[in-house]
Amino acid sequence: MAIVKSELIKQLKKSYPNFLTRDLTKIIDIVIKEIKVSLKRNEGVELRGFGTFRTNIQKASIRRNPKTGEKVSVPKKQTIKWKMSKDLFKKLNNEKE
Structure with missing residues (x-):
């Protein structure tokens, strides 16, 4: 099952109960928007420990x-x-460092 934005916000709410749901929603929206803007400018996005996003031109x-x-x-x-x-x-392949 894929995680959707609302589920991500619920998980964050469990981990950080002091934050308001609307604030967590706004944070997620800002992060996603900045990723989109960076990719639109053909800049790479690196999230340490997760991965990198890059644009590619398909001929x-x-x-x-x-x-x-x-x-x-x-x-x-x-x-x-x-x-x-x-x-x-x-982590996905259960390998130790």
Whole structure:
């Protein structure tokens, strides 16, 4: 199951009961907004212990519609690449440091 923003806020509320829910919501919104703004400016975002976000340019190409076999032109576009940190990789794979 994926965690959604409301679940993240509930978890933070359990860990930090002195914070108001609206303040936690605003903090999460600010962090997400700043990540988006940085990526929009083609800057990388590094969250230590979690991973890095970088933009990537996907070249224009001609692909096939799998249903009809018809050729489809796909324009150039920007995508986001995420790479997990070594710490997160080790935690996910139960490796000790």
